[in-house]
Amino acid sequence: MKIQHNTYLSLGTNQGNKLENLQKAINSIANIVGNVQKISSVYKTPAWGFKGDDFYNICVQVSTYQNASQLITSLLQIEKNLGRLRNETKEYQNRNIDIDILLFNDEIILTKNLIVPHPKMLQRKFVMIPLAEIASNTFHPIEKKQISVCLQNIDDSSQIQRIKNKLIRPIPITEKYNYIAIEGNIGAGKTSLAKMITEEYNAKLVLERFADNPFLPKFYKDKERYAFPLEMSFLADRYQQLSDDLAQFDLFKNFLVSDYYIFKSLIFAQVTLSEDEYLLYRKMFNLIYKEITKPDLYVYLYQNTERLLENIKKRGRNYEKNIESEYLKKIQEGYKNFINTQKDLNLLVIDVSDLDFVNNKKDYNYIIDKIKNN
Template identity: 75%
Template sequence: MTIQSNTYLSLGTNQGNKLENLQNAINLIDDRIGGIQNISSVYKTPSWGFKGEDFFNICIEVSTQHQPETLMNSLLKIENDLGRLRSNEDGYQNRNIDIDILLVNDEIIFSKTLIVPHSKMLQRKFVMIPLAEIAPNAIHPIEKTKISVCLLNCDDSSEVTLTNETLKRPTPIYEKYNYIAIEGNIGAGKTSLANLLSHEFNAKTVLERFADNPFLPKFYEDNERYAFPLEMSFLADRYQQLTDDLAQYDLFKNFIISDYYIFKSLIFAQVTLPKEEYLLYRKMFDLMYKEITKPDLYIYLFQNTERLLENIKKRGRDYEQSIETSYLKKIHNGYKNFINTEKNLNLLIIDVSELDFVNKPEDYNYIVNKIKTF
């Protein structure tokens, strides 16, 4: 089970377009670290410990899987990507962005590279005021006291002024969608993407049980003989699985992701069945389709035929090695017709022909951002 940590961060800036600096940092944290749960108001404070421009300061709450040391390295990378230049001079300095880890759940960490809770947070009103705004009841794990009480005990005399500036909280995927279905041709990467998204966003997965179908190997050996029992068994199994799993929400998961949508049954049946059998199959399908929960987001992964064949060969399922290009093209055309005619789906098409989202984080992040901004 994926462990999500509630982490509180302090962000500050006193150079350039300060509001833009904060928003850019928030967006990158959302992209690379985890979902932004809360953002405080923006506070203006005088430079602390040196002479410089006034700061804009905020605190944010982030839900993340990252371990604290990994989190710290990721935040340093975000600072660098946003143009922060560190000096070898001692003391406090101007900066276009500064991100500090304040709290990670109720953990206490003393290492060579990281101290949590932040060692100086209790002495700084520009930290405690925005933190108390979004987490008044959070407990400081060393003081064993609520943050709101810690603020009252803070003897910092600095002037902290509430501004009228506002920042936008990126909407997490799990707040936009209850159920996402991922579809695509054979070998497009549906299951791989479903598992990656599930791991990052703490989703319940509904994965197709193709390995349990006794007709599948026989179908690839003798299409005509086994097409109808294969498609009927897939339809019955998909209907039962989706009916059961979509009806049972997991209180410990944020949403549901499946690596198929039941309409794929009709697409494959159109390709594999003769006309008379298909008409009978369609009657059964229409009865079941009325009862199935429709996804809030339908993602279609487009993969060119050459890459599909490479992926099929690479994953090494014996019964798939005889799949021909013509069969994959027929399946693709079936999906294409479905996409063009099914107007009620919230459809996102992603071309993954040139992507390796399993092995390249930048390709995976590209897909995640496509979903977030859709």
């Protein structure tokens, strides 16, 4: 299990649209580093150590799975992405964004690239006032005193003014959703995406147990004979698995991601079964569907048929080698009809035909942004 760390960061800017600079930095931290738990008020402060425009300063609390070394690398990259140009001079200067690590858990870190707690934080009102606002009872690991007490002892006569403008805290996926179902046609990448999201957010993963179904290889050889037992066995297995997993969330993982939703049973059955078999199957499905917990978000990955066939070929499952494009098109049409008729399900359709989210971090982040902002 990945270890989650608690860190406090100081952000400052004195160039351009200062509020926008801070908000962009917060959003980048949420996307790259971890969940932003708290944001202080914005404080207007005079430039420290040089003549320049007034700064806007804040502190934020962030929970992250990155260690301290990874964290400082990420923050430097965020500064660079937002236009920060660093040079060799050690003199104070104007900057459009500055991000410093103040505290990291209760650790004391002394390396060439990072010193924590920040060595000058106890000298600066523009750091300590916003920090005390969101972490007054947190202890400074060297001073062994609460931040609120450290603030009282600070020797800094700078004038600090809190402004009325508020910044927006990005709501993390783990707060927005408890259960996400990732769906798509055969070969769309739903299992890969579900695993990636689970890994990043330390979620509970529910994967369809298709590999254990003895009827599946037989079905691809003789669809007419084995369609009904295959669909009935899938329905029973999906119902049991989802009922068991959704009934008891992991104590340390209150966020669940599955690579299927039970309604796919009906979609595939409609394609594979004869009319009379489908009517019987539908009666059984309706009874079960009432009992299943609906996902907070249903994500459908649309992939064009050509890419689906390529992906199926790449993964090399012997029983899938005879899947034809017409069969995939029928499945696609079934999903389309399902999506168009659902009114009570929170749906998000993402076209991944031109994306490689497994190997391209930018494409993966694009999908995560879609999920976050849905």
